[in-house]
Amino acid sequence: MLRVEEILRIASKGDGVTASGRFAWGAAPGDKLRIDGTLEWGPHHVTPPCRHFGQCGGCQLQQLDEESLTAFVEGRVANASAAQGLGAQRLAPPHLSPPSSRRRASLRAESSGGRIVIGFREAKSHRLVELEECHVLVPEMVALLGPLRKLLITMGKAAPAKKGRHGKVQPGKSAPRMAADIEMTLTDQGIDLGVKGLTAEGLAATEAMLDFAREHKLARLTMDGGYGFETVWEPQQVTVTLGQTKVPFPPGTFLQATLDGEAALVGAAQEWLTGASTVADLFSGLGTFAFALAGPQTRVLAAEAARDVHLACKAGADRAQLPVFSAHRDLFRNPLQPDELSKFEAVVLDPPRAGAREQVECIADSTVGRVVYIGCNPSSWSRDAARLIEAGFRLEELRPVGQFRWSTHVELASYFVRD
Structure with missing residues (x-):
């Protein structure tokens, strides 16, 4: 068996392939695959620009140069x-x-260890990777991630206390686990933000959401607690320009x-x-x-x-x-x-x-x-x-x-x- 083989091409799922049919994740054409599975970088292998690459499941090919x-x-x-x-x-x-040109994204938000994590899932896993940077999304979306984490924390604190069978507040009960799907689209008016799986409970949570939408100049903010999108904030009708025509943009539309x-x-x-x-x-x-x-x-x-x-x-x-x-x-x-x-x-x-x-x-x-x-x-x-x-x-x-x-x-x- 050859001790070192050259990566000849990248297969459809992103793995490098040698002439003998060995596969290697994170490889580029021209890399050398050693017998122990490690890689010797070749001329088409570049340093991935994002710190999350290899963990975040959003990208598979950041190791390739532009030619490859x-x-x-x-x-x-x-x-x-x-x-x-x-x-x-x-x-x-x-x-x-x-890079930094994708104008729509579907992210996941979950509470973990007392924190809110927003990001993409790891490859072949349900574990979330907290996005501190992203070289794919438009900068306006990346800039919104930090403030959005703070908003979700605020909403959790503002949620009414859970009560027992006789209407009394139950002491010692921790806040329920939070999980939501986040949809972001860059429209003519700015970012259209949709939060699915979460509702604004109480006046404090609603006011926090309105303040957030106003401060960050959102085009629209919608919530879906399981019964369809409800608009929380939309100062003017949200549109996207197709050809030269402004077309109304329903929440969550492709x-x-x-x-x-x-x-x-x-x-x-x-x-x-x-x-x-x-x-x-x-x-x-x-x-x-x-x-x-x-x-x-x-x-x-x-x-x-x-x-x-x-x-x-x-x-x-x-x-x-x-x-x-x-x-x-x-x-x-x-x-x-x-x-x-x-x-x-x-x-x-x-x-x-x-x-x-x-x-x-x-x-x-x-x-x-x-x-x-x-x-x-x-x-x-x-x-x-x-x-x-x-x-x-x-x-x-x-x-x-x-x-x-x-x-x-x-x-x-x-x-x-x-x-």
Whole structure:
């Protein structure tokens, strides 16, 4: 057995792989893997910028230099295409979002040893890593973590004392364990903060939350104690700008992870669908693609299952007087049928990670000539893409997009044309 082996590539889950099939976490291409499992760093191995790397489960690839990180993103997409024999005519250079650019995050907050810990979980563990820094999130979110810890402590102290069966305060009882999910999104008005699993009990807790929202200039503060989001603070309607349209933003709604990543995906769709007079935007969400494509020469149908998101898209289109026609429709249970799709010159679809098997079957059976498929999971995308190829489409171009920097999560934009 070789005593030292070179790391040749990074596998889909982030481990380095040697020619003999040995795996090593935290490796980079060109590293040497010793027999005892330790690494000798090679030319592509860099010092991870974050002190939490290796413990926090948010990032897996901070040890890679820019060249290797770019190659990983490109390879994930190229391999998915090659595995299905899709025959892409062109593979564009990958787009990588820069550090400190992610504008939405889901964090966890828990009480631990008399303290409040806010952060991401460790890899393959339920243990939380308290974030003291983060090189992925936008600075506005990172700056909010410390004050948010103090707010949650204040809310715990302000909670009414627990009473016994006869209404008497029970002495010696410690405060209940606190656990909450934290959602943060950077919107047009600032940070939209949602706290799920916690309620403001009593006047003191409510006042503390209002003071916090005011002091930190939050766009909105919502709480969900188990019965849906309730707005605590929203001085003006919260919006996000899509294309050039301000669209209402319901709490917890999906948004592309970074502004530059969104621009890369939208720019691809605009370039590929130039001249299309009618477009169906499927799994449209708030209308990320619909508002960018709609104009004097292009009408867009935006189909979305979530009612509040559908209504927000409709409100944005009505306000901007754009030819975006919003349809409330569950495309998993009730996909657009071939005869409906055949009325459109082109289709854009941006489904969840599971892909869009049923909807793709209908597209394959329609007469639509152009399809832009935005994939957030190369595996499910390649399965759906193979069905389009079988139906007579050809894959004109693939554009890998790494919005989730230093993560193994890779996205793509793809363009199919029917001969």
